[in-house]
Amino acid sequence: MIEQQGNLPSAQQGLWKVSISPHIKSDESVEKIMWTVVGCLVPPLILSVFVFGIQVLFITAVSVASCMAVEAVSQKALGRKVTVRDGSAALTGMLIAFVIPPGVSAFLPVLAAIFAIYIGKHILGGLGYNFFNPALLGRAFLLASFPVAMTSAWLPPIEPGAIFSYLGVSIDAVSTATPLAVMKEQGMAAFNERFGEGASLYTSFFLGWRPGSIGETSGFLMLLGGLFLLYKRYITWHIPVSLLGSIAVLTWIFGGEGYFAGDPLLAVLSGGALLGAFFMATDYVTSPSNKISQIVFGVGIGALTVLIRLKGGYPEGICYAILLMNPLSTVLDGWFKQKRFALPQGGEK
Amino acid sequence: MTTLLTFPKGGIHPPESKELTAAKKIEVMPVPAELEIILSQHIGAPCKPTVEKKAEVGEGAVIGDVVKGLGVPLHSPAAGKIKAISSSVHPLKLNAPSITITVNPEAAPLHYEKKEWRDIDPKELLGKLKDAGVIGIGGAGFPTHVKLSPPSNSPVDTLVVNAAECEPYITADHRQMVEHSAEIIEGCKVILRILGISNCLIGVESNKPNAFQALSETAANTAESDFKIEVRALQVKYPQGSEKQLIQAVTGRKVPGYALPSAVGVVVQNVSTAKAIYDAVVLEKPLYEKVITVSGKGIQRPANLLVKMGTRISDIVDYLGGIKPELKKIVLGGPMMGFAVSSLDIPITKTTSSVLFLSEDEIDTAPHSQCIRCGWCLEACPMGLEPKEIGLFVEANHAEETERFGVFECFECGSCAYVCPAKRPLVQFVRLAKMKAKRK
Numbered sequence: 142m143i144e145q146q147g148n149l150p151s152a153q154q155g156l157w158k159v160s161i162s163p164h165i166k167s168d169e170s171v172e173k174i175m176w177t178v179v180g181c182l183v184p185p186l187i188l189s190v191f192v193f194g195i196q197v198l199f200i201t202a203v204s205v206a207s208c209m210a211v212e213a214v215s216q217k218a219l220g221r222k223v224t225v226r227d228g229s230a231a232l233t234g235m236l237i238a239f240v241i242p243p244g245v246s247a248f249l250p251v252l253a254a255i256f257a258i259y260i261g262k263h264i265l266g267g268l269g270y271n272f273f274n275p276a277l278l279g280r281a282f283l284l285a286s287f288p289v290a291m292t293s294a295w296l297p298p299i300e301p302g303a304i305f306s307y308l309g310v311s312i313d314a315v316s317t318a319t320p321l322a323v324m325k326e327q328g329m330a331a332f333n334e335r336f337g338e339g340a341s342l343y344t345s346f347f348l349g350w351r352p353g354s355i356g357e358t359s360g361f362l363m364l365l366g367g368l369f370l371l372y373k374r375y376i377t378w379h380i381p382v383s384l385l386g387s388i389a390v391l392t393w394i395f396g397g398e399g400y401f402a403g404d405p406l407l408a409v410l411s412g413g414a415l416l417g418a419f420f421m422a423t424d425y426v427t428s429p430s431n432k433i434s435q436i437v438f439g440v441g442i443g444a445l446t447v448l449i450r451l452k453g454g455y456p457e458g459i460c461y462a463i464l465l466m467n468p469l470s471t472v473l474d475g476w477f478k479q480k481r482f483a484l485p486q487g488g489e490k
Numbered sequence: 491m492t493t494l495l496t497f498p499k500g501g502i503h504p505p506e507s508k509e510l511t512a513a514k515k516i517e518v519m520p521v522p523a524e525l526e527i528i529l530s531q532h533i534g535a536p537c538k539p540t541v542e543k544k545a546e547v548g549e550g551a552v553i554g555d556v557v558k559g560l561g562v563p564l565h566s567p568a569a570g571k572i573k574a575i576s577s578s579v580h581p582l583k584l585n586a587p588s589i590t591i592t593v594n595p596e597a598a599p600l601h602y603e604k605k606e607w608r609d610i611d612p613k614e615l616l617g618k619l620k621d622a623g624v625i626g627i628g629g630a631g632f633p634t635h636v637k638l639s640p641p642s643n644s645p646v647d648t649l650v651v652n653a654a655e656c657e658p659y660i661t662a663d664h665r666q667m668v669e670h671s672a673e674i675i676e677g678c679k680v681i682l683r684i685l686g687i688s689n690c691l692i693g694v695e696s697n698k699p700n701a702f703q704a705l706s707e708t709a710a711n712t713a714e715s716d717f718k719i720e721v722r723a724l725q726v727k728y729p730q731g732s733e734k735q736l737i738q739a740v741t742g743r744k745v746p747g748y749a750l751p752s753a754v755g756v757v758v759q760n761v762s763t764a765k766a767i768y769d770a771v772v773l774e775k776p777l778y779e780k781v782i783t784v785s786g787k788g789i790q791r792p793a794n795l796l797v798k799m800g801t802r803i804s805d806i807v808d809y810l811g812g813i814k815p816e817l818k819k820i821v822l823g824g825p826m827m828g829f830a831v832s833s834l835d836i837p838i839t840k841t842t843s844s845v846l847f848l849s850e851d852e853i854d855t856a857p858h859s860q861c862i863r864c865g866w867c868l869e870a871c872p873m874g875l876e877p878k879e880i881g882l883f884v885e886a887n888h889a890e891e892t893e894r895f896g897v898f899e900c901f902e903c904g905s906c907a908y909v910c911p912a913k914r915p916l917v918q919f920v921r922l923a924k925m926k927a928k929r930k
Contacts, residue, residue, distance in 0.1 A: 157819055158818055158830065159830040160819075161917055162829070162904050163854075163907050164821050164846075164848065164853050165505075165908065166907065166913060167504070167908055170911050173911070269861050425865070429865075430863055430864070470863075482744070482873040483744040483745060484746065486746040486753065
């Protein structure tokens with residue numbers, strides 16, 4: 142044997158790796174998934190810079206940077222491995238910026254980051270163990286602590302588009318209500334007066350030329366990002382379709398004056414429904430893993446969203462609807478297990 | 491090839507990496523100076539040596555025999571002299587009793603003649619298989635004569651021949667099908683006669699069109715009314731060659747949990763085992779050599795080799811021009827289910843299907859992180875299990891409570907670990923879970 146080994150670079154011998162099968166693995170990774178999702182959120186961000194001004198870029202940068210900083214500090218403090226590069230904190234930062242009014246003080250996203258990342262994620266065990274969506278937890282925290290800023294610091298679109306001429310060109314008009322708030326508080330007539338009717342209304346909502354948070358303005362870019370994630374197979378259709386479908390159907394039935402008079406298309410295009418359906422409710426950690434439980438989860442969020450929008454105190458409902466369904470994920474997974482290949486003869490083992 | 495068959499649930503598509511050797515003819519590797527035959531080649535107790543040290547043995551002579559229970563005798567792969575009866579490095583058991591033979595280079599290789607087998611009683615045919623030391627050489631190494639004697643309370647009506655070869659890199663079965671289709675088809679007929687049935691379905695993955703064609707043509711040209719042999723094209727999907735998945739793909743039958751294929755009237759044999767059965771019955775040649783694939787970017791000259799049992803990996807490395815500096819991992823078997831080894835002293839056994847010399851960019855080296863509950867493992871699992879739950883339970887020190895997740899149904903195909911974006915060692919978790927759940 143010895144003479145045969147003489148042919149081999151002997152220094153190599155000790156360096157061969159041994160480990161349990163499989164020896165090959167796919168080239169997907171947590172890092173790749175998270176940064177891809179972040180990438181999908183960049184087009185709507187760029188659009189909102191044109192719609193609302195450079196302020197949104199600043200708020201987003203503060204949010205992402207503070208989430209990453211809080212992640213690193215939390216992990217260091219808790220004696221865990223620092224995994225700030227995996228992109229999950231950056232994604233949370235992006236999403237926080239997407240769900241708060243773009244006109245708030247930069248101090249707010251910093252607070253949201255601390256609450257979302259430290260309390261909402263690392264105290265609960267870190268990535269994989271948090272049972273609430275951290276970004277939405279951050280938003281809920283801000284909404285509870287700074288209700289005035291969080292409901293009034295909406296920036297109007299800079300460009301006076303045809304249907305937005307009522308807004309003037311002043312960027313300082315920081316108390317523009319969101320469409321759903323107008324609809325809730327002042328009724329459909331006021332809503333139509335301010336935002337238009339029919340096709341032009343859908344067009345402006347679809348393209349994103351309207352007030353709102355970054356994440357709820359452009360339905361088109363949200364849809365595009367969501368479709369890309371579907372194409373990459375990072376998400377499946379189950380949650381987005383069941384969620385948006387139930388919002389549409391339930392709004393159609395209950396959302397208007399009398400039954401079956403609601404506007405399902407408007408319901409889906411407003412209030413961050415698309416952002417929630419594609420980017421929030423599909424968060425791996427806080428959503429179920431089994432396909433049937435994902436559909437139940439999506440329908441649950443849709444139903445709660447419509448309930449909050451129509452009967453609750455908030456005009457937009459998807460944030461709380463997702464937070465309410467998040468902890469049920471593991472419960473649903475326990476109820477609806479995927480089918481085994483074949484059970485043993487003579488019953489369950 | 492029209493519609494491609496497959497199993498409906500789970501499965502993955504790893505890179506096939508078969509192009510390194512798929513077009514290379516089977517080469518006969520010269521007999522090395524020494525052979526090291528491990529006495530424990532199959533499931534069951536190891537063989538007991540029947541020869542003394544320094545004894546002269548001929549090619550094909552019995553050198554070890556069954557002690558008790560399941561087992562088949564062991565034969566000398568070449569003429570030579572017994573050098574030692576001691577122990578060898580074993581890929582799984584670290585050390586295993588073995589017989590070392592110094593090969594006599596002068597001895598002329600034996601030549602085997604075809605014999606008539608159609609008049610022989612099935613019982614006698616089974617005896618021939620046992621005497622020739624035939625075991626399932628596709629992987630598990632179950633003695634073939636036992637597998638072909640299914641329990642009388644579950645009658646068998648179909649023979650399924652596993653020619654999927656779904657593991658990446660390996661092309662040994664592929665080459666056997668292309669070069670020895672006649673022997674394989676005749677081997678299938680022997681099995682059918684032993685089982686007393688006439689239906690045989692051969693499942694070939696569609697990435698081997700020439701193998702599919704060779705088998706189909708041979709089956710058609712040698713058609714006999716007693717034997718209905720059909721070749722079916724399968725989708726390329728891992729683990730298509732797993733027994734239960736293959737049966738479902740080609741027959742539509744589902745083998746119940748914890749049951750054998752005979753529960754649904756099926757017996758499965760690997761295509762290379764069919765060739766070994768042909769050798770054992772038609773040529774009366776014992777099983778002491780086999781075709782293996784040597785591949786990967788870490789070996790100078792990847793090849794399909796016909797090697798003697800007991801040939802050491804180091805001899806193969808020398809024959810194929812040595813290893814390359816980028817070699818990082820040596821795997822016996824396929825990259826999905828094979829075993830990494832740390833030494834070149836390990837000899838080839840009857841169940842070795844390949845030796846892979848893998849470079850850094852072919853293997854996975856990423857560290858694993860916490861489970862993010864993406865559920866990809868659930869989608870990948872062909873058995874409908876929940877690998878992530880098993881992993882989480884094992885990590886939380888509750889390994890013995892994993893039986894309710896069906897951990898014993900897991901055959902460790904590694905699909906879950908392959909797709910896991912957190913690179914979690916799910917197969918390792920499953921093995922640990924099985925061990926602790928058994929102990930409970």
